[in-house]
Amino acid sequence: MPQQQYAAASVRELAAVVARVAPRDKELWPSREPLPGPVGARVQEERADQLWMVVGMVDRASKLEDAPIPRGRAADLFEAEALAAFWELAAGGRLRHHAKHVGKPLALATLRIVRDCLAILADLVVPGRAVALPVLDSVAPKKTVRRRHQQVMYRELVELAGQGPLEKGPIALGADDRTRLLALVAVVLDAAPRSGELERMNVSSLGDGEGTVEVVRAPQNQALNYDVVASRVGVSRSSVARAMSDPDQISEALRQRILAEIREMREEPPTVERYVLREGSQVAVRRYLRLREGLVAPLTGSTAGLWVTIRPSKAGPAGIRMRAEGIRLAYARGMRALNHVMAGTYKWSPMPTKLEQLRRSVKVEPLPPEE
Structure with a gap:
């Protein structure tokens, strides 16, 4: 399968990292690497598409002259200034794929997907580093049908x-x-x-x-649903997110409780x-x-x-x-x-x-x- 060509070295490096856990070539899919961490989860197809979507957004951000997006190393993309600049561009809709939609702000649910993907990418590119990920409100459930x-x-x-x-x-x-x-x-x-x-x-x-x-x-956590984990442990969703991507921000005891619950959930038939x-x-x-x-x-x-x-x-x-x-x-x-x-x-x-x-x-x- 032809590979997307990225102008910036940082984006090429980021894409190479994603290709290990979510290869574009579906023939390589069975041998994809697990995500880092004690749980050893593997990226599911829907999340894989979302990760590549974020790589595309980073690529478009790197081509904007007014954006301080690092072009040399992928690790620099997760510095606080670069991450904040990327988030502002993404939230404002400037990184949309279709030109006719550029400038239309992203919905809260989409922002949560981007934020969760950034957490996964940070674990892959700068494992162990505390990354200043954005904080979002909960997504309100959509109206149901009477x-x-x-x-x-x-x-x-x-x-x-x-x-x-x-x-x-x-x-x-x-x-x-x-x-x-x-x-x-x-x-x-x-x-x-x-x-x-x-x-x-x-x-x-x-x-x-x-x-x-x-x-x-x-089991609902096959794609690691943070809300389900939080409910079962009795903690906030942000605590689960920190346990997976920013462990220095929570106690080791709480982190181990969360990871133990995730392991137990993954063993459920x-x-x-x-x-x-x-x-x-x-x-x-x-x-x-x-x-x-x-x-x-x-x-x-x-x-x-x-x-x-x-x-x-x-x-x-x-x-x-x-x-x-x-x-x-x-x-x-x-x-x-x-x-x-x-x-x-x-x-x-x-x-x-x-x-x-x-x-x-x-x-x-x-x-x-x-x-």
């Missing part, structure tokens, strides 16, 4: 799935897309899986004649939960399975994934397993289409385009474990 609105949304999706070609203004959503979207939303409403849990579902996750679905609830699919959900899933059968038929190799792509893409041919990001994008595209179609309809409340907002709205109870 149950009444969920019911209206699902009813309209059923209606949409049965209609002919949808082309209204700038919105186009094929019949196959609508079939998959309805089944996907039905499963989310009945079992509340995260996008990563949807990605891991197989056809065998369905049971009892498509009457139930299994959700593998992997995944939990498999079963949920009942309502009658309408079963109909939607069966209809999607007929579509899926035709999509995977031409493929060779494993075709176990439940949620598959509908058309060829750079990821591969139609019928391959959807990744979590693709699932989120498909849901967002479907909600934008539904909102566009329903705009101006009496009592219609626009649906959020974030899958997580719908998932957090759902209250579900798993079936008792099988004996």
